[in-house]
Amino acid sequence: MARTYAERGEDVGLLARRLDRLEALRAELTACPKAGAVEVGRLDVTDFDAVPVAIADIAERLGGLDRAIINAGIGKGASVGTGNARANIETVQTNLTGALAQAEAVLEIFRAQGHGHLVLVSSIAGERGHPGAGTAYAASKAGLSALGQGMQAEFPNGPIKITVIKPGYIETAITDGLKTPLMVPLDQGVKAIVKAIDRAPREAAVPPWPWAPIGAVLRHAPDEVTRRLI
Ligand SMILES: NC(=O)c1ccc[n+]([C@@H]2O[C@H](COP(=O)([O-])OP(=O)(O)OC[C@H]3O[C@@H](n4cnc5c(N)ncnc54)[C@H](OP(=O)(O)O)[C@@H]3O)[C@@H](O)[C@H]2O)c1
Numbered sequence: 001m002a003r004t005y006a007e008r009g010e011d012v013g014l015l016a017r018r019l020d021r022l023e024a025l026r027a028e029l030t031a032c033p034k035a036g037a038v039e040v041g042r043l044d045v046t047d048f049d050a051v052p053v054a055i056a057d058i059a060e061r062l063g064g065l066d067r068a069i070i071n072a073g074i075g076k077g078a079s080v081g082t083g084n085a086r087a088n089i090e091t092v093q094t095n096l097t098g099a100l101a102q103a104e105a106v107l108e109i110f111r112a113q114g115h116g117h118l119v120l121v122s123s124i125a126g127e128r129g130h131p132g133a134g135t136a137y138a139a140s141k142a143g144l145s146a147l148g149q150g151m152q153a154e155f156p157n158g159p160i161k162i163t164v165i166k167p168g169y170i171e172t173a174i175t176d177g178l179k180t181p182l183m184v185p186l187d188q189g190v191k192a193i194v195k196a197i198d199r200a201p202r203e204a205a206v207p208p209w210p211w212a213p214i215g216a217v218l219r220h221a222p223d224e225v226t227r228r229l230i
Contacts, residue, residue, distance in 0.1 A: 074094045074174070080136070117200055118160070126166065
């Protein structure tokens with residue numbers, strides 16, 4: 001996504017834990033003929049006190065913030081009560097509490113300036129509770145989608161927009177080793193996400209086919225049906 005935005009000439013700010021990777025990406029992005037400003041910074045989104053500081057800092061370095069994409073997420077986990085509480089808690093702290101900390105910081109900026117587009121990268125997994133290794137992950141994403149819905153209710157037509165993106169399976173580190181015919185390559189997934197973000201809808205399943213209908217089935221079908229899907 002950062003490559004796409006930089007190629008379009010948009011200013012880009014990137015925050016994550018592995019600063020060396022962000023710096024390598026910055027060197028690549030600034031070499032794009034149309035590249036604007038590219039700013040990077042180290043942030044662990046589970047360091048809740050550091051989140052507003054890092055976001056305010058990068059917004060200042062960029063000279064403002066029109067859109068924020070809350071994307072950091074992990075997929076660790078195990079069946080609840082099997083001695084892996086740490087992994088489940090870390091997943092919820094990163095995907096949900098960390099996202100809330102980021103949303104707090106971003107919306108403070110958006111409220112002050114009176115506009116902005118906040119994007120939450122949730123998941124189709126949030127449409128239904130998952131068993132086993134997916135329980136904490138699905139719960140974190142259900143919470144994230146609900147967080148987006150709640151903020152949308154506050155800004156129904158306003159200049160502040162909230163978009164909840166619900167990806168299906170896209171080839172990245174998080175899906176490494178997962179074999180499913182529904183997996184799409186990274187470039188296809190990125191194109192679908194960027195296209196959806198450009199429209200700024202309230203929510204979007206990406207890619208829309210087959211994930212919009214699968215999402216509807218997960219939300220509404222009885223357990224006997226959804227059990228075969230998750
Ligand atoms: N790929 C899929 O099929 C799929 C499907 C549905 C939803 N999603 C969601 O899409 C988002 C992006 O995931 P991905 O597929 O691109 O996986 P990924 O390649 O593993 O990327 C995860 C990103 O999150 C960052 N991150 C993780 N923990 C962090 C923390 N504590 N603080 C700051 N940054 C952190 C990582 O950077 P550092 O490690 O350097 O911090 C990395 O850039 C996630 O929210 C994921 O749940 C993905």
